[in-house]
Amino acid sequence: LAAEENAKLSMSEWIKNSMYLYTPEDWDWPTSGLFNLTMPKSSESLKTKTITTRSYLSGFDDEGFVYFPSACANGEKCSIHVALHGCQQGKSVVGDVFATKAGYLEVAELNNIIVIFPQVVKSLMLPTNPMGCWDWWGYSSIYYATQSAPQMSGVKNMIDTVRMIKKVFAATN
Numbered sequence: 001l002a003a004e005e006n007a008k009l010s011m012s013e014w015i016k017n018s019m020y021l022y023t024p025e026d027w028d029w030p031t032s033g034l035f036n037l038t039m040p041k042s043s044e045s046l047k048t049k050t051i052t053t054r055s056y057l058s059g060f061d062d063e064g065f066v067y068f069p070s071a072c073a074n075g076e077k078c079s080i081h082v083a084l085h086g087c088q089q090g091k092s093v094v095g096d097v098f099a100t101k102a103g104y105l106e107v108a109e110l111n112n113i114i115v116i117f118p119q120v121v122k123s124l125m126l127p128t129n130p131m132g133c134w135d136w137w138g139y140s141s142i143y144y145a146t147q148s149a150p151q152m153s154g155v156k157n158m159i160d161t162v163r164m165i166k167k168v169f170a171a172t173n
Contacts, residue, residue, distance in 0.1 A: 058140060058150035059129050061091055061119035065099040066162065068169075069109045075173025078112045080162055082155055087133040091119045114166070116158050120151070 072078035085098045099105070099117045108115045122132035127139040135144045135151050143149050147156070 058154050059120045059123060059127065059132075059135065060151070060154055061121045063091065064119045064158070065091070065096065065117035067099070067105055067108055067115045067117075068165075069112055069114065071112045072114050072166065073169060075170045076112055077170075078114050078166065080114045080116065080159055080166075081108070082116045082118065082159065084118065084134050085120070087131040088122075090121055090132045092121045093132060114162055116155075116162060118155055118158055 069078065081104070083099075083102070083104050088094075089098045099115075104115050104117075107113065120129070120132055120134055123129045129135075129139050135141075135149065138144045140150045144151070147153065
């Protein structure tokens, strides 16, 4: 029981300190018929904290987005999808527009898919990434396209954290 309590606390602290959380309870409309509706313009901003996957070379923003569909938050078995924004589409440039307007949330809600939206920021200093792109050319490491690359290992850590959260949701319901 103590391990479960610690897992709940860890999940709660991770969400509060690292991510924006979108859940249907925050929406002012029912979750049925999502394709005919406009996504809400505002979200609850949670406390900013550097997540453990961030490193100097990774280029990660201090915050990202994660979406837990209502069924997943109620303990249903859910898949995880990682949505990587394009160049100049990170939170520091367009806010939550990519996460809320690209259609991922509607599809995720209807298909029980948790979506992680990691964010990358632009940088004019080393490592140079003036457009805020994901590392497709090697600015973070010569191993940028491998599992050990800063961004890839950071995203893997995010997936592992969301898996832990899923287990807590399943155990509490």
